[in-house]
Amino acid sequence: xxxxxxxxxxxxxxxxxxxxxxxxxxxxxxxxxxxxxxxxxxxxxxxxxxxxxxxxxxxxxxxxxxxxxxxxxxxxxxxxxxxxxxxxxxxxxxxxxxxxxxxxxxxxxxxxxxxxxxxxxxxxxxxxxxxxxxxxxxxxxxxxxxxxxxxxxxxxxxxxxxxx
Numbered sequence: 267x268x269x270x271x272x273x274x275x276x277x278x279x280x281x282x283x284x285x286x287x288x289x290x291x292x293x294x295x296x297x298x299x300x301x302x303x304x305x306x307x308x309x310x311x312x313x314x315x316x317x318x319x320x321x322x323x324x325x326x327x328x329x330x331x332x333x334x335x336x337x338x339x340x341x342x343x344x345x346x347x348x349x350x351x352x353x354x355x356x357x358x359x360x361x362x363x364x365x366x367x368x369x370x371x372x373x374x375x376x377x378x379x380x381x382x383x384x385x386x387x388x389x390x391x392x393x394x395x396x397x398x399x400x401x402x403x404x405x406x407x408x409x410x411x412x413x414x415x416x417x418x419x420x421x422x423x424x425x426x427x428x429x430x
Contacts, residue, residue, distance in 0.1 A: 329416075378429070382422075389421065
């Protein structure tokens with residue numbers, strides 16, 4: 267199940283980013299919803315998994331919504347978003363999909379907050395840079411120091427919270 271989760275999560279990451287960059291994220295969002303529902307339903311602890319997905323949606327609303335509202339970056343497919351002008355639905359779908367990796371392909375971070383923080387601080391910004399430079403799904407409008415610091419700290423804290 268670990269490898270299936272990893273492969274499908276990566277496939278959905280690409281689908282969501284590429285479809286959003288082309289202005290057509292709807293189908294990829296629907297696929298992400300199906301994936302998350304399947305992972306929750308087949309997981310060993312559905313209630314815990316549901317709480318983690320909901321926590322990821324809240325974290326994504328903050329980590330991606332605040333900078334969008336502040337104008338630090340813009341999304342290729344900015345709506346619908348929560349709140350209006352904040353984190354778009356396709357980004358929140360990514361967060362929900364990511365939450366399902368914690369008990370599967372990223373199980374190694376469970377009970378290891380320093381590892382979770384380090385992985386989040388490095389992996390989070392790298393994913394955004396790939397989305398920005400590879401497909402222009404996100405366009406940074408502030409200095410690299412600002413967005414890299416925000417993403418590094420935001421993702422470090424988020425992964426620690428999700429791994430608890």
